[in-house]
Structure formats: structure tokens, C-alpha cells
Amino acid sequence: MNYNLKKTLKDINVKGKKVLVRVDFNVPLKDGVITDDNRIQAALPTIKYLVENGAKVILFSHLSRIKSEDDKKTKSLAPVAKRLEEVLAQSVNFVNQTRGTELETAINALNEKEVLLFENTRFEDVKDGEVVKAESKNDPELGKYWASLGDVFINDAFGTAHRAHASNVGIASNISESALGFLVQNEIEMLGKGIDAPERPFVAILGGAKVSDKIGVIDNLLTKVDKILIGGGMTYTFHKAMGLEIGNSLLEADKVELAKEYLEKANGKIMLPVDSLCAPEYADVAPTLCGENVPAGMMGLDIGPKTIEMYEKELANAKTVVWNGPMGVSEFENFKAGTVAVCEAAAKRKADGGFTLIGGGDSAAAAIKLGFKDEFSWISTGGGASLEYMEGKELPGIAAIQNK
Structure with a gap:
């Protein structure tokens, strides 16, 4: 397949739009502290471009595998939001939900150039203690729901490009506009x-x-x-x-x-x-x-x-x-x-x-x-x-x- 035919970030007008960005923030954590922030740094060119061009930026990522409710206690993206604020030098609104009214309200309240990060997409793999793999198995309803939260989808997570998940293929299949971020474009x-x-x-x-x-x-x-x-x-x-x-x-x-x-x-x-x-x-x-x-x-x-x-x-x-x-x-x-x-x-x-x-x-x-x-x-x-x-x-x- 010729991936060079794919739309890239600069092919899209993002001003004033709610832009959903799949990033790869699957960083190593030890006792809640990030030991290597390379993946956060790698996402900065795409995030900064969106901010500079007046987008309302909605970021999401997986972090490790989630096999039980206990995993959710140690695999939150909260420490990532904190580190992202530091390297981006602007505030990042962290919502510790993957769906629901609180997340929808926070996204709808975003102004241009503001950034929101929502919770680990793989929290959707376990529901009420049961392993359902909604994210990992590309549950159609979940992909459709996440797509409904924004106007544009940008995939900038090369680390999961070989997987068909709800947070990449699921959203891309249910949204009117999609493109590759700078990191994925460079990788290709x-x-x-x-x-x-x-x-x-x-x-x-x-x-x-x-x-x-x-x-x-x-x-x-x-x-x-x-x-x-x-x-x-x-x-x-x-x-x-x-x-x-x-x-x-x-x-x-x-x-x-x-x-x-x-x-x-x-x-x-x-x-x-x-x-x-x-x-x-x-x-x-x-x-x-x-x-x-x-x-x-x-x-x-x-x-x-x-x-x-x-x-x-x-x-x-x-x-x-x-x-x-x-x-x-x-x-x-x-x-x-x-x-x-x-x-x-x-x-x-x-x-x-x-x-x-x-x-x-x-x-x-x-x-x-x-x-x-x-x-x-x-x-x-x-x-x-x-x-x-x-x-x-x-x-x-x-x-x-x-x-x-």
C-alpha cells in the first residue's frame, strides 16, 4: 500500500475544530513516575501545530495492558498529563474518564488552542471486573462513540498502527475527516x-x-x-x-x-x-x-x-x-x-x-x-x-x- 497518498495534518483546516488525536503515551512508569518521556516528546510537533492553528485538541492514548480493575489503579494517564503540561508549557485538562457526561462536557467547553487528555483507552478493555477488550478488539459501538466527540481525527500513534483498535481504526471509520500526524508521517x-x-x-x-x-x-x-x-x-x-x-x-x-x-x-x-x-x-x-x-x-x-x-x-x-x-x-x-x-x-x-x-x-x-x-x-x-x-x-x- 502507498501510505504517501494518505492525508496529513497540513491537508486539513483545523481552526475552531474539535480535533481528536490518537497519540502514543505508553511510557514506562515506576511508582507513578515517568522514567522515560521520549514518547511524549515525540508527539509535541503535532500537538504544538494544532494549538498554533487554533484547534481544540483532544488527546488520548493507551498505557500498558489492562487485565483487571486493579490495573486501573496504577495505569492512569494522570502522571502523563502532568508531564505534558511541563513540556508543552501550557495547561492540560485531564479527564479521568473514557466516556460519559463529564468527558463530553469538558470537550464541549474547550476553547481554541486548549488541550485536553482523557483517560487510558484500554480502561475500556475491562468493564465491571470483566475482560471485554472493547478497545483492543475494535468494538464498533466504542469507535463510533469516540468519533462522535470530535470533528477531525489525527492518528499520530505509530506504535499501535499495526493493530485495528477502536481508538484508531474505529474512529477513522466513523468520522468525516481524518489525517496522519507528523510523527506517523515521518515514520512512513x-x-x-x-x-x-x-x-x-x-x-x-x-x-x-x-x-x-x-x-x-x-x-x-x-x-x-x-x-x-x-x-x-x-x-x-x-x-x-x-x-x-x-x-x-x-x-x-x-x-x-x-x-x-x-x-x-x-x-x-x-x-x-x-x-x-x-x-x-x-x-x-x-x-x-x-x-x-x-x-x-x-x-x-x-x-x-x-x-x-x-x-x-x-x-x-x-x-x-x-x-x-x-x-x-x-x-x-x-x-x-x-x-x-x-x-x-x-x-x-x-x-x-x-x-x-x-x-x-x-x-x-x-x-x-x-x-x-x-x-x-x-x-x-x-x-x-x-x-x-x-x-x-x-x-x-x-x-x-x-x-x-
Whole structure:
């Protein structure tokens, strides 16, 4: 699907209109305190544009999963409203309801340039102690109700674009005007540039635990890339397919035949580690260097120095680099070297005029934690959504938005 045909914020006159904005404020909270406000910051360009252009701004988001009434006590968006006031430098009216007279009255009382945030959309997933999943399963009545609260719908939550929820598809299907916010627009442009129209050589780095998590990505990218560099736990399913010894390393036995098929289909495009850092258990202990074969009683937990050197060399000439998934157990101090090295090698490409993209999730968290946030051309805000984009799948939250 060509998402560039979708209406964007600047295609719509928002002055004086009640503008419903689906944002992604699914931020980490510890004891009611936000530990990382990146997602709030990412929504600011859209919110500020709407305020400056005289809209009545109605924001809403999910926060975590809601499985019981008890969850509602600790997963309110109230702390988000407080933080948003600080970064937006204007007052934000927080309504701790997802529907009803109090919410409707507050929305109807909004003046131009005022901002309201209502409660966690996933509170609608539990009603009177019963799990109903009205938001998560796109309940038609709920989407219609939320759409009735505004004149225009803006989807600026890329993190949920791969899901058909009442707060994105439900509203978009029941409102006369809809468009993409700046964050989602940027995501589409950047993912499109990296995956659909790459400059060559194009190198993808795929890590993570399981081949099954990346089947669709490998399938789609094999037709587009010059090389795929594999790391992480899924290495060992490929190694098993090659007849190598993998010791106690992570293995998806039911995916070995599939891994064989990919290796044949790849025609040399898939590069696999030639050595590993191993340990006798899944723990942050001093590593043992193993070659291609992992001895009995050991498990591979990171790529080794020869592989790092091989991957750095491959990345050195790349014009486009797309990275998704760590090279090892990067949260362990002793097994993060591979992820750090690949991160550094990929980051260098931007400095040399290349295009570098991180597809959200663990690799995005790793790059930000390592201090490389500004060293990449784009770090996606949506792990699952960017993964599905890489698989070539349609994203329902974006597909539901009107075309220009």
C-alpha cells in the first residue's frame, strides 16, 4: 500500500475544530513516575501545530495492558498529563474518564488552542471486573462513540498502527475527516526510504531470539537487500540447519527446515556468525570464546570478535543500513559487545552520508541507552509496527486514514 497518498495534518483546516488525536503515551512508569518521556516528546510537533492553528485538541492514548480493575489503579494517564503540561508549557485538562457526561462536557467547553487528555483507552478493555477488550478488539459501538466527540481525527500513534483498535481504526471509520500526524508521517517516509527505496549497497542487520519472530522480515528483505547480517539467539537455528554443533544454545527445532530453505533461497545474501561468546548458563558470567561450533554444555550468548570484524567490514561500504534486534544478550555486561560494535559501525554510515534506520524495539532501546540516539538517520518509535512494515504487511491504523 502507498501510505504517501494518505492525508496529513497540513491537508486539513483545523481552526475552531474539535480535533481528536490518537497519540502514543505508553511510557514506562515506576511508582507513578515517568522514567522515560521520549514518547511524549515525540508527539509535541503535532500537538504544538494544532494549538498554533487554533484547534481544540483532544488527546488520548493507551498505557500498558489492562487485565483487571486493579490495573486501573496504577495505569492512569494522570502522571502523563502532568508531564505534558511541563513540556508543552501550557495547561492540560485531564479527564479521568473514557466516556460519559463529564468527558463530553469538558470537550464541549474547550476553547481554541486548549488541550485536553482523557483517560487510558484500554480502561475500556475491562468493564465491571470483566475482560471485554472493547478497545483492543475494535468494538464498533466504542469507535463510533469516540468519533462522535470530535470533528477531525489525527492518528499520530505509530506504535499501535499495526493493530485495528477502536481508538484508531474505529474512529477513522466513523468520522468525516481524518489525517496522519507528523510523527506517523515521518515514520512512513523514513521506513519507505530505508526499505522500499534504498540506496545500495543495502545491508540489513537482524538479531533477536527467534527465527519465527523474523520470518516475515527475512522473506520480504531477501528480495531487496544486498546482505542480511544475522545475530542473536536465532543464529543457532541457522547453525543447526548447516549441521553445526550448537550445544545448549537457543534452538527452534521446528524452524530448522525453514532456516535451510532461507539459506538456499538467499544465494549467499545471509551472513551468519563464525564465532560466539558462550557461557555454561544463561547468566552474566565471564564469557568463553567458541568458534562456529558451540561445545556441549555451553550456550552462545553473543557474536564473537571475528564476526564483529566481518560485520564491520560489510557495513563499512553500505549506503543504507536497517537494523532490528540485538546481536546477543545485550542487557548482560559480558554479552553486549556485539550489539555495541554493530551499533557503532551502523552509526558511522550516517556520518559518511548513508541512511541508517533502526526498526524500534530492543535495538532502538539499546542505541538510545548507548548514547547513539542522534547518530542514526531514524529510530522508529514502533517496535511491532516497524517490524510489520519490514514484513511488507498492511498497517490497519494507517490504512484506515482518508486519502488526499
